[in-house]
Amino acid sequence: MERRIGFEMVVALVTLLYFVLACVTASSSGLNNHEEQLRRNLLANGLGRTPPMGWNSWNHFYCRINETIIRETADALVSTGLSKLGYTYVNIDDCWGEINRDDKGNLMARKSTFPSGIKALADYVHSKGLKLGIYSDAGYFTCSKTMPGSLGHEFQDAKTFASWGIDYLKYDNCNNGGIKPTERYPIMTRALMKAGRPIYFSLCEWGDMHPALWGAKVGNSWRTTDDIGDTWESMVSRADQNEVYADLARPGGWNDPDMLEVGNGGMTKDEYIVHFSLWAISKAPLLLGCNLRNVTKENLEIVSNKEVIAVNQDSLGVQAKKVRMEGSLEIWAGPLSGFRVAVVLLNRGPLRAAITANWDDIGIPPKSVVEARDLWEHKTLERVFVDKLTATVDPHSCKMYVLKPKA
Numbered sequence: 041m042e043r044r045i046g047f048e049m050v051v052a053l054v055t056l057l058y059f060v061l062a063c064v065t066a067s068s069s070g071l072n073n074h075e076e077q078l079r080r081n082l083l084a085n086g087l088g089r090t091p092p093m094g095w096n097s098w099n100h101f102y103c104r105i106n107e108t109i110i111r112e113t114a115d116a117l118v119s120t121g122l123s124k125l126g127y128t129y130v131n132i133d134d135c136w137g138e139i140n141r142d143d144k145g146n147l148m149a150r151k152s153t154f155p156s157g158i159k160a161l162a163d164y165v166h167s168k169g170l171k172l173g174i175y176s177d178a179g180y181f182t183c184s185k186t187m188p189g190s191l192g193h194e195f196q197d198a199k200t201f202a203s204w205g206i207d208y209l210k211y212d213n214c215n216n217g218g219i220k221p222t223e224r225y226p227i228m229t230r231a232l233m234k235a236g237r238p239i240y241f242s243l244c245e246w247g248d249m250h251p252a253l254w255g256a257k258v259g260n261s262w263r264t265t266d267d268i269g270d271t272w273e274s275m276v277s278r279a280d281q282n283e284v285y286a287d288l289a290r291p292g293g294w295n296d297p298d299m300l301e302v303g304n305g306g307m308t309k310d311e312y313i314v315h316f317s318l319w320a321i322s323k324a325p326l327l328l329g330c331n332l333r334n335v336t337k338e339n340l341e342i343v344s345n346k347e348v349i350a351v352n353q354d355s356l357g358v359q360a361k362k363v364r365m366e367g368s369l370e371i372w373a374g375p376l377s378g379f380r381v382a383v384v385l386l387n388r389g390p391l392r393a394a395i396t397a398n399w400d401d402i403g404i405p406p407k408s409v410v411e412a413r414d415l416w417e418h419k420t421l422e423r424v425f426v427d428k429l430t431a432t433v434d435p436h437s438c439k440m441y442v443l444k445p446k447a
Contacts, residue, residue, distance in 0.1 A: 085233070087240045088260035089291045090353045092208070092325045094129025094173070096299050099270070099329025103135035103184055106153035107161055109333075114165045116332040120340060123170060125349055127328065129208050129240075130165050131173030132158075137187035145193065146200055147176075162205035173208030173240070174201060178224040179215035189215060191224060198231035201239060208240040211259075213248060221245045222254060229258045242296065242325075252285035256293040261325055268298035270306030272436060276388060279318045283362050283372075289323055291357040296325050303330030303339035310437040313416060316342050317384050317440045320352040321360040321372055347415040348440065351382045360384070363401045369393055369433075373402035381443045387433040395439075396430040402443075409447040415440040 095113055097105045114130050117123045136158070138148040149158050162172040176182065176197060177189035190197040190211070201209060211228055213221060225243055232239050243259040245251045246266050255262035264285055265278045282297035289295045300319060302312045319326060328343060360374025360382060368389030376382050381402055385395040399406055412421045412429055416439070424446060431439045 085238045085240075085260070087238055087292070088294060090355070090357065091294050091323050092129055092240060092242075092261070092327065093126040093349075093353075094131060094171070094208075094326075095127065095328040095332060096129075096131040096133055096173070096210070098133035099268075099299050099301055100304055100331050101133075103186065105132065105135060107156055110161055111164055112333050114168050114170050116335075117170060118168050120332065120335070120344075122328075122332070122340075122344065123168070125344060125346065126353060127326070127343075128169075129171050129173050129327070131175070131208055131210060131327065133175045133210065134177075134182050134184045134212070135186050136175065139187055141188055141193075145196060147188065147193075147197055150187075157204075158206070159204040166205060171207035172205065173210060173242075174204075174206050175210045175212065176201075177212040177214055177216075178221065178228065178245075179213065180217060181215040183212050183214035185215065190228065191216065191219075194228045194231040195234065198228065198235040198239075202235035202237035206237070206239055208242065210242045210244050212244045213246055221249050221251070225251075225258050247281065250285075252288040252295055256288070256290070260292060261294040261296045263296045263298060265297050268301060270301040270304045272307055272311050275301065275307065275311070275315050276318075279322065280362075282322060282324065283359075286322070286359040286361045286374075289357070289359040291355075294323055294325060295359060297322065299325075299327040299329040300343070301329055302342055303328070303335050308436065309338060309342070310434065312339065312342055314386060314436065314438045316345070316348060317416075317438050318372065318386075320348045321374060321382050321384050321440070323352060323357060323359040323374075326352055345415065347413070347418065347442070351376065351415070351440075351442065354382075364397075369395050371395065371397050371401060373397065375403060376442065379445060383429070383441045383443060385431055385433055385439040385441075387435055387437055390435050392432060392434050394430055394432050396428050398428045404443065404445060408445045411444045411446050413442045413444070415442060 117127055138150050142148050165172040179189040179191050181189050241259040243251055243262040247264045251262035264282045268274055268278050278297040282295050285295050354376045356377040358375050360372050363373050364371040370386040372384040374382055383397050387393055410425045433439055
């Protein structure tokens with residue numbers, strides 16, 4: 041009897057030990073699965089299904105920013121009607137913070153220029169139906185060297201941004217201690233995912249280590265170029281550099297040739313139309329960079345073109361490519377939803393010239409009968425086209441069409 045009781049106790053203990061081990065294994069497996077899921081979905085934040093639209097302070101104001109400018113810009117996005125067109129991000133760039141962190145290591149808004157603090161500013165912007173973006177750097181200091189970067193403080197800063205109600209983070213690449221961006225940027229990605237608030241993550245890595253090749257797992261967009269300037273040469277060169285990575289853009293992750301210069305005065309009207317057309321067809325973020333508080337009617341009309349914006353925001357999310365280039369004459373084309381094709385005929389040269397888009401170059405079946413919508417003239421051309429479309433284009437100008445096969 042005692043031997044049987046002893047045997048039963050051994051069986052019970054073995055059963056209990058097996059159960060405990062099974063629970064530990066299952067728990068460990070669950071944690072591993074969770075970590076694997078997190079690793080594979082670092083940017084499963086649901087943001088950037090189409091390229092972001094809004095405004096950023098840097099191209100016009102540089103470091104000369106304050107909370108009044110930000111509030112008045114938010115007001116202007118609403119009063120001009122731009123917010124209804126999709127321009128919803130109000131993004132503060134560099135120079136918003138104090139040079140030192142507080143005694144707990146937190147970033148602080150600069151008291152002289154943002155006395156109300158960033159949270160109050162976010163509340164104001166949100167009250168307008170808009171979103172607030174902010175800037176930091178994957179280095180020890182930001183590019184202006186007037187405030188700390190987030191390197192080594194990623195999780196703390198991400199929580200701070202979330203607590204303020206931030207919706208967008210532009211993350212620069214200066215003063216980085218020689219650490220590779222492929223090591224620095226994913227840390228902030230993980231920090232944002234744990235911050236408790238969806239925050240669009242814009243990698244401002246300047247194309248240093250070809251972020252288009254790895255950015256989709258890390259951010260919602262990635263800079264493919266160095267900073268843009270308000271000149272024709274700078275603008276078209278950024279478009280060229282960005283176009284190389286067209287196949288890597290997709291909903292949730294976009295190539296970024298830098299912000300728009302329309303309205304800052306360095307280019308002609310026709311050149312600004314080219315600028316906006318190329319950014320739109322390239323599925324680039326449409327972030328205005330001018331002073332919206334006194335934007336001219338002419339420039340407002342350019343950035344308010346609903347038909348061009350619709351190309352940028354098309355649900356298919358395929359970036360256009362430069363499909364033909366003959367000297368200074370170029371054809372950019374990309375597919376849209378509904379079996380349509382967007383086309384830009386670009387004349388980069390000094391003389392007026394005819395440019396022809398052939399169907400086999402732009403992805404339309406041969407012999408197709410096509411209807412052409414001129415997006416800058418806002419009219420559907422009276423005749424239909426078969427096999428090709430030809431237009432005469434002025435110097436430093438473009439024509440932009442949406443082509444729709446009819447038969």
